[in-house]
Amino acid sequence: MAGRSGRRPGTSDTKDAILHAARRTFGDRGYDAASIRAIASAASVDPALVHHYFGSKQQLFLAAVNAPIDPGEILSRVIDGDRADLGHRLVRTFVAVWDGPAGIAAAAMLRSAIGNEWAGKLFREFIVTQLLRRVRSELGLDTADAPLRMSLVAGQMAGLAMVRYVLLIEPLASAPAEVIVASIGPTVQRYLIGDLAPDA
Amino acid sequence: MAGRSGRRPGTSDTKDAILHAARRTFGDRGYDAASIRAIASAASVDPALVHHYFGSKQQLFLAAVNAPIDPGEILSRVIDGDRADLGHRLVRTFVAVWDGPAGIAAAAMLRSAIGNEWAGKLFREFIVTQLLRRVRSELGLDTADAPLRMSLVAGQMAGLAMVRYVLLIEPLASAPAEVIVASIGPTVQRYLIGDLAPDA
Secondary structure (H helix, E strand, O other), X not given: OOOOOOOOOOHHHHHHHHHHHHHHHHHHHOOOOOXXXXXXXXXXXOHHHHHHHHOOHHHHHHHHOOOOOOHHHHHHHHHOOOHHHHXXXXXXXXXXXXXXXXXXXXXXXXXHHHHOHHHHHHHHHHHHHHHHHHHHHHHOOOOOOHHHHHHHHHHHHHHHHHHHHHOOOOOHHHOOHHXXXXXXXXXXXXXXXXXXXXXX | OOOOOOOOOOXXXXXXXXXXXXXXXXXXXXXXXXXXXXHHHHHOOOHHHHHXXXXXXXXXXXXXXXXXXXXXXXHHHHHOOOHHHHHHHHHHHHHHHHXXXXXXXXXXXXXXXXXXXXHHHHHHHHHHHHHXXXXXXXXXXXXXXXXXXXXXXXXXXXXXHHXXXXXXXXXXXHOOHHHHHHHHHHHHHHHHHOOOOOOO
8 A cells, every 4th residue: 555645545545454454464373463553564554543443453353354243242142041052042043144144245254265275264263263262251161172162163063054055955055944953053062061972 | 997998199188078068067957967968968079988988977977076085985984884883983984084185185175166156066966966865875864854964964074174174273173083083973973863853
């Protein structure tokens, strides 16, 4: 964005420059190590301007990855309620989001994450820091196997998204939500807080 | 492989033309409706030449999608043995294939299937006709819910592949195979032949 002499950078140019720098920095360093200061520096703007346009680092990250949902809002629907139905609520909420208007954006995010190594890094950061970390923290899961549990949940949900929304494998692609909740809910429940190796 | 006697210049052009026509025809019509005759016609060659170079329709399909494995050989490892360990064997075999030399080709297939609608159709045909149909047939699953069971298995395995081999979400990305078998095996067992909605 440098060297546009004769024309004052407009607001949208500056915001675009910040988003571009944010994608690069989050992708290269990961969410935790990427600071607002480093992103501002890469975009040649003052850190205060980044906060002014995008708010917190988390909000900037969600804008940078074009997140189709606000994870905080979605996850509260999953976490609140009876622990015995946790897996079912997670699957029900996931299917409701993907079946709804955000689903198209979510599928686009998934496609680009897999076709492109760099987009894949951002997507992984999104899943790990915005979804899995919050689920784990809000559930208070602090056992040694908690990270494994979270990645197992990610695998089941990513696969459901692929088969239902990207590869369109029937009958899962057009099954009623409650069929999916009934069959996949118990899996997610076990991965989250059940016996991980029941046959061992 | 068909006999290569009398090899002349132009052979590889002809084979390429057949493979190209096969990809297009399998993608447009699906595996079942795509005939060797239609593929030969699209490639402007005699159907006998297609059989000569590629053998059966199934062999042609596997060549056309650059299948990294021979599903028949792999699936026999899964099907043979005690039914009680079926899910564990499926996951163990799946991880062994993906952890091995075929894994790179398999990941490439998954990436292109998701990034490209047309490659996605071929990939879906591969999963449905070469893997799920065979598993179902060899297990003798003919209940009304068998197609749902197969697509649930596809979802769990596709998600495992994504998290372990494409998105590289830890600790699943580098977990020992037996940890994955112990945790995901029971899920696949239930999807294949267990109670699909245990909480209902």
